[in-house]
Amino acid sequence: MLHLNGTPTATPTASAAMAPLLHHHLHLHLHLYRISSPLFSISKLHISSITPFPQKIFNLSLAKKPTLTSQVSSVSTISSTTHLDFAIPEETHLEIPLDKLFVPPEVDISDGFEALSARVLKGSNIVLSSYAKDAQIKEAEFVKSSTRTEDCPSDGLPEFALVGRSNVGKSSLLNSIVRRKRLALTSKKPGKTQCINHFRINDSWHLVDLPGYGYAAAPKELRTDWAKFTKDYFLNRSSLVSVFLLIDGSIPAKKIDLEYASWLGQNEIPMTLIFTKCDKRKKKKNGGTRPEENVEDFQHLIREHFQAVPPWIMTSSVTNQGRDEMLLHMAQLRNYWLKH
Numbered sequence: 001m002l003h004l005n006g007t008p009t010a011t012p013t014a015s016a017a018m019a020p021l022l023h024h025h026l027h028l029h030l031h032l033y034r035i036s037s038p039l040f041s042i043s044k045l046h047i048s049s050i051t052p053f054p055q056k057i058f059n060l061s062l063a064k065k066p067t068l069t070s071q072v073s074s075v076s077t078i079s080s081t082t083h084l085d086f087a088i089p090e091e092t093h094l095e096i097p098l099d100k101l102f103v104p105p106e107v108d109i110s111d112g113f114e115a116l117s118a119r120v121l122k123g124s125n126i127v128l129s130s131y132a133k134d135a136q137i138k139e140a141e142f143v144k145s146s147t148r149t150e151d152c153p154s155d156g157l158p159e160f161a162l163v164g165r166s167n168v169g170k171s172s173l174l175n176s177i178v179r180r181k182r183l184a185l186t187s188k189k190p191g192k193t194q195c196i197n198h199f200r201i202n203d204s205w206h207l208v209d210l211p212g213y214g215y216a217a218a219p220k221e222l223r224t225d226w227a228k229f230t231k232d233y234f235l236n237r238s239s240l241v242s243v244f245l246l247i248d249g250s251i252p253a254k255k256i257d258l259e260y261a262s263w264l265g266q267n268e269i270p271m272t273l274i275f276t277k278c279d280k281r282k283k284k285k286n287g288g289t290r291p292e293e294n295v296e297d298f299q300h301l302i303r304e305h306f307q308a309v310p311p312w313i314m315t316s317s318v319t320n321q322g323r324d325e326m327l328l329h330m331a332q333l334r335n336y337w338l339k340h
């Protein structure tokens, strides 16, 4: 474990302002001077609309804290009290505009844009906070399959649910996250996962694999049932920290995914967009679009249904792209949820 050094600042932080403003854009007006980075030459910058965590993750539960070891790259902007146990990807997304970043609470934004940018997780819009600890997975085990929300485990552990179109790669992503080939069963044929499947991680939180939606070959009754039972789970599962909505990042946005994202937004269910299959890059001359373009377009299309910009991460279960970033994101959401 490595403790990062840094000077605690006496300047105002976002946290004080965040409490009364959850669920809303946080309008901050900072004036930064002489920002010098290879990608920016701005003399004065106006930041508005920084995104806090959604309100629904402010709950309480219990969890053990597993001890982990890993190296940390230098992130000097993190406060001196931060204990990180995970490798922080070195590359950052300097090109993401400030108003599209997901900024967790208690992140000191007074250090300015450059400092924030240095803490954006690679291939995402997520700023790393001091809550990103105990991120690594040591143990993963299947707990149970349920067909109703009432039958799901009642231990109150925080959980993240993977949902998305049939065949988008939910089960593959779960296996990639836990580094096990077949913990969740996958298939080329859509419709493999049929129940709410709980997997317990490090004895302290759950990953949940859900059946896919939009499986055209499924009978109509089955599709209606799917909508009913997963939506009931989203609306009533009190230990749900965030839904991870998986979107195929290798193709342009599909109507059904846009509708699903909008439904989650309208119902104020905390959501993270996980773009899958980002290893698949069709050539432009063959009519293909790049994952980066698909990610940008998708967000643009759902924008009106969200008060705040949802967090997003680009992933691939083939190359394990986004794996560490997902773990860090889940760790900071989880630890914040446990504390509040």
Ligand SMILES: Nc1nc2c(ncn2[C@@H]2O[C@H](COP(=O)(O)OP(=O)(O)OP(=O)(O)O)[C@@H](O)[C@H]2O)c(=O)[nH]1
Pocket: 164, 165, 166, 167, 168, 169, 170, 171, 172, 173, 185, 186, 187, 188, 189, 190, 191, 192, 193, 210, 211, 212, 213, 276, 277, 278, 279, 280, 315, 316, 317, 318, 319
């Ligand atoms: N190239 C590539 N293929 C992937 C990736 N993730 C999944 N696949 C493939 O996509 C297919 C579907 O994967 P699953 O993980 O079973 O998809 P699912 O979303 O769980 O599907 P259902 O359970 O049927 O809803 C499989 O053939 C996977 O090998 C990825 O990141 N890159």
Ligand SMILES: [Mg+2]
Pocket: 170, 171, 172, 185, 186, 192, 193, 209
């Ligand atoms: Mg599956």
